[in-house]
Amino acid sequence: MPQDELGQERREEKRSSDLSERREAEKPEKSLVSTSEDILFRKDDRANVYPLTMTWSFGWNSSLPVYYIRDENQRVLLYVCAHTAVIYDVFKNTQHHLQGHANVISCLCVSEDRRWIATADKGPDCLIIIWDSFTGIPVHTIFDSCPEGHGIEAIAITRDAKYLATISDAEIQEVCIWRWTLAVETPACTLKLLKEYGVQNYLTFNPANNKELVSNSKTQAIYYLWCEEGDLLAHSAPRLTEKTFNKLVGKFSQSVFHLNLTQILSATMEGKLVVWDIHRPTSSASASAGFPQIKPCKLVHLQKEGLTVLTTVDRYIVTGDIRGNIKFYDRTLSIVNWYSNFKLSSIRTLSFSKTPAAPPTEKSNYPPDCTLKGDLFIVRNLIIGTSDATVYHLTADGTKLEKLFVEPKDAICAISCHPYQPLIAIGSFCGMIKVWDYEEKKYLFSRVFEKGLGVQSLTYNPEGALLGAGFTEGTVYILDAMSLENQIPEPFKYSRTSVTHISFSHDSQYMATADVYFTVAVYMVVVRNGHRVWEYLARLRSHRKSIRSLLFGVHLDSNEPRLLSLGRDRLLIEYNLLKSCRDNLEILDIHRTDQGNYPTCMVWYPPLTKELFLLICNSGYKVKLFNSTTKMCRKTLLGPVFGSPIEQIQILPVKSTLELQKRYMVFINRDKVGLQILPVDGNPHKTAAIICHPSGVAGMALSYDGCWAFTAGGQDRSVVQWEINLRALDAAVSLGGEDLTPFYGLVAGGREGKFYRELEDYFYYSQLRSQGIDTMETRKVSEHICLSELPFVMRAIGFYPSEEKIDDMFNEVRFSEYVDTGKLIDKINLPDFFKVYLNHRPPFGNTMRGIQESFDILGFTNSKGKKAIRREDFLNLLLTKGEHMTEEEMSDCFATLFGLNPEGWKSEPVASSVKGSEICLEEELPDEITAEIFTTDILGLTISQDFRQDPIGSEV
Structure with a gap:
């Protein structure tokens, strides 16, 4: 082949190859949701670009179900921790977090194939989110699902995952059906329920018919029929009374459709089943007319124990009760088998595996059922959740029960990290202390204290050998950090109420506690018979309101421990440990930290x-x-x-x-x-x-190496690792940005806005004013103003600091360079003034709420039902309370406010003072002053009604 032809051919091949690569690159990337392969735990979730990233959730919201979403060679569960749904791979000990809710998740459900997960919450801006469990991607979010802002009480998904149904948490509950696969934001149909139905808290679809649902409250079950042609939702809710069956029915727990699909079953806390016959309409027209009905036909007394769970699987009707029993019934409600020897707590949730039970083989070890035939009892594996926050896995072949995890069943308020090992101690109000290795995500050991001892506070000592524990009824334990065994013969019991704070000194010679009754107690190490033992030293009710912090420090000159406490009474108290003796805790000094806050x-x-x-x-x-x-x-x-x-x-x-x-x-x-x-x-x-x-x-707690932060959720019974x-x-x-650039955005309009220009004008006008407005002398141009001018400029731009705040500003500027230079500063430039203003002003501007609270405390209720202060009382308060004024100061202020002194209060020396101030005030002030009159008529302020408005952008 000639050389030019060969070159041409190669060029054509390269052009074709480049074109093919370009077309391949231009193809839209394949959607992860379109895959049918489970890749959830294959993805690398470690590459994060956020300052704080959730990596692990300790705990489980045991009031919500646990779902078994992967089986066979995997064991993957779905459960909820606070506002996050957790997908947990038991074998790999790995979690994936479904994050998207801003409120605590109130309910969740999964599709029959375990592919789709729906979660909903309660609270402002509540959401419904549908997730793909194969990828962890949120595929659809429904905003404004509850216009009244209450949230969702119950949720259900159809067997084929095409439709969602929800019940709101509003006072008048609303049932909605959603065509979520069409990515719609409005429900296909809605139905408002009567208040007499009670709070409907359980909802499920008919597994064989997407148009039928059943829900129940504690007192009433409701059957729904959805007419898709007209998007109408008809319902039937007959009320049961004691006369219906001439027997006590009890409170409903859960309801399901019977296996025969012509009846509904409702379980009660009296151990009974209510059987409802379904009378379906013959056409959609009759359904829209309200003809679908259920009628109670039978009350079956199954057992004495209350039924907490009712579900169906394959050919069985399954119940769980308050005694931890799980029972299986056939279509005729004849018992087939039961599990009662596991000694479980009350059953909260049952979730069966997606895969049907395998046929028996020679190696199978299925138990026989309790029928006369004695056939093998073959059922799917299941996950069991109990009221004591324990989750089990039951392998039906061989009846093998495994405990997967045990979590605290009550609030978690106490957490503490070890000072040099990757250990975290978690304490709960149920009396349990659990210690985890937070790097390996491995539970190590725990201790459960006797009933009535709820763990309120935990702290490791600096050496990491001891763990101090404070309890809700006032007991204080000192425990061995590695075994949780007592390190003192008897726990200390010097508090009569909950111990909220525990702190150790840097040398572990002292331990201090604070309780709800505003009392600080101190314990110390002494040597007795050659052994170091902990003894009580003294206690003192040193505060009038709750203690917010208890802190040990070190005296710089002696390396001796120092102890400080901070209370909501605005007092910072330091104690004299060296001079304290048995039953006498000495105070070294007391300082007030704040004025209004x-x-x-x-x-x-x-x-x-x-x-x-x-x-x-x-x-x-x-x-x-x-x-x-x-x-x-x-x-x-x-x-x-x-x-x-x-x-x-x-x-x-x-x-x-x-x-x-x-x-x-x-x-x-x-x-x-x-x-x-x-x-x-x-x-x-x-x-x-x-x-x-x-x-x-x-x-909150921090790891010793600064890599992790931990937060305890209190009532949500969870701890999150970040x-x-x-x-x-x-x-x-x-x-x-640098320098002042980040600060300009904190005021309306930024650096080029009207407010900042006015601030500059006032700042430079202050220079003129300090030199005298009417002076004929040569002006001295400067970038600074005298420190004494600072409060006047502050008030000019709409910030009215108290005298104490003014002193704080003066000290802040005056001593800003003292440590480095030994000199005091008596002037300030514009950039520094701008920063002082931004840092000292109220973050939300002048809010009506704060002013109204003052009038609520000081005033009386007038004839119009508003809080008001009488004129004479108002003037007396200004002269006698708080940072009170003199009569001259008060006269000057009101003269300025009423326009009698246009130059402002003490802006220039004046030749004559305002005389007859009492007469002027009687003419200008009303007999009764309300918060609105004081704010708008007297002060002339513009007020933000809602303290949640952006503080940084709204100016007076």
């Missing part, structure tokens, strides 16, 4: 500067730094603003000395866990948070 927590601030601080958070979303020795407030900064104030805070441990100069802190508020870069400066980009427990966070990714947070900060 109350403190929520405190921690030792890491040594990022030469000056050592205590970091205290308060209910006003502020973070305050106090000098650790003098207790002077040195800085006030805007804290994380994520819907509620910080409730607990901890400094993230470091792995090496190289990391000491860049520190981080982890915090929790009402429902979120967050991470923030230090030093604290009010920059919002330095903080990230995520919902961890929508019903409320009860506690992986910390510091690089992701650092990246977010760099995207936010």
Whole structure:
């Protein structure tokens, strides 16, 4: 072949190959949902780009079912922890989390083939999410599923997974049917239920007919028929009375369609079954007219024990009862077999495997049933969930029961991480303490205390040898950290109520506790007969309101322990341990930390500067730094603003000395866990948070190496492990900008907006005012204003600090360089002033709620039903209470407010004062002053009605 022809052919081949590759690349990527292969646990979920990523959930919401979604060579379960559905592979000890709900999941269901999972929640912005269990992908989300915002009480899915049915949690419940496969946002049909039906809390479809459903409350069962042609939902709900069968029926638990499909069965807590006959309409027209009916035909007394679970599988009707028995009946309700020798607690849920039981072989060991024939009892394997939060797997062939996991059945408020091993101790109100290896996700050992002892608080000592445990009835145990055995002959019982805090000193010589009755107790190590033993030292009711933090520290000059407590009464108290003796706990000093807000927590601030601080958070979303020795407030900064104030805070441990100069802190508020870069400066980009427990966070712990954070959910009975990714947070900060750039976004319009321009005008006008408005002397141009001018500019731009806050601002600026230079600062520039303003102002502006609360406390109810203060009482309060005014100050203020002194209060020396102030006030002020009159008519403020409005963008 000639050379040119050969080259041409090769060029054609290459062009064809390139075109083929380009077409292949341009093909749309194949959808993961379209696969029929289970790839859930093959995916790598470790590559995360978030500062906090959920990696493990300890616990189980035992009020919801556990589903058996994979069998044969796998054993995969589906259950719920708080707002997350967990798919757990038992053999691989691996979890996959279905995250998407912002509220606690209230109900869930799975399709017959276990491919599709539907979850729903209760609360604001409630959702229904349908998930693909093969990939873990949410394939459809239904927003506004309950317009009234209550959420979903019960949910069901058809056998073929085409339709969903839900019952709302509203006062007037609503039944909805959804064609979710069409990705619709509105239900196909709805039906409002009468209140007399009771709260319908269980719902299921007829497995053989997608158009039929049954639900029940404790008092009434309802049959539904869906006429798809007209999208109408007809129902029948006959009410049973004691006269219906001349016997007590009892409260309903669950209802199912009978195997014969012509009847419905309803189980009761009296051990009975109500049998309903279904009278189906002959046409859709009659159904729309309301003719579908069920009628009670029989009451079958199965047993004495209450029935908690009722379901069907293959050719059996299956029940579970409060005694832990599981029984199987045939179509005629004749018993076929039962499991009663396992000694289980009350049955909460039964879930059978997807795969039918295999035919018996020579190696099979199926038990015989209890019929006269004595046939082999062949049934699918099943998962059993009980009321004591235990989950079992029952292998029918050989009747082998395996305990998969045992979780706390009551609230979890106490968690603590070991100081140098990957161990976490979890304590519950049910009296159980469990210790896990959180790296291997392996349960190690546990201890269950006697009834009545609920674990409220847990703390390891610094050496990791001891575990202090405080209980709900006031008992304090000191346990061996590796065996949970008692390390003292008898537990301490010096508190009469719940022990909320436990803390050890750095040398483990002291232990302190705080309880609900505002009392601090101290215990210490003494030597008796050559042995180190713990003894009670003293206790003191040192606070008037709840104690929020109990903290040991170290005296810098002597290395001796120091103990501090912080209460909601706004008091920071330090105790004198060296001078304390038996039954006498000495107080070293008392400081008030706040004026209007109350403190929520405190921690030792890491040594990022030469000056050592205590970091205290308060209910006003502020973070305050106090000098650790003098207790002077040195800085006030805007804290994380994520819907509620910080409730607990901890400094993230470091792995090496190289990391000491860049520190981080982890915090929790009402429902979120967050991470923030230090030093604290009010920059919002330095903080990230995520919902961890929508019903409320009860506690937090950090791993010794700073890689993990743990949150306890209290009533949701779960603990969540979070992986910390510091690089992701650092990246977010760099995207936010440098210097003042992140702060400009905290005011309306940013740097070019109207507010910031006004702030600049006031700032420079203050320079003129301090030099004298009418002076003829040469002006001195400066970038600073005198520190004494700071409060006037603050008030000019709409922030009205108290005198105490003004002193805090002065101290913050005046001592800002004192440690480094030994000099005091008496002036401030615009950038620093802007930061001080942003950090000190109320984060949500002036809210009507705060003003109204003051009038609710100080006022009386007038003839119009509103809280008001009489004029004379109002003036008396201004002159005598709080940071009270003098008569001259009050006259000047009202003169300015009423326009009698246009220059403002003390803006310039005036030749004459306002005389006859009482006459003026009587003319200007009404006899009764309400919150609205005070705010709009007297002060002339614009008020945000809802404190949840964006604080950072709304200005006065």
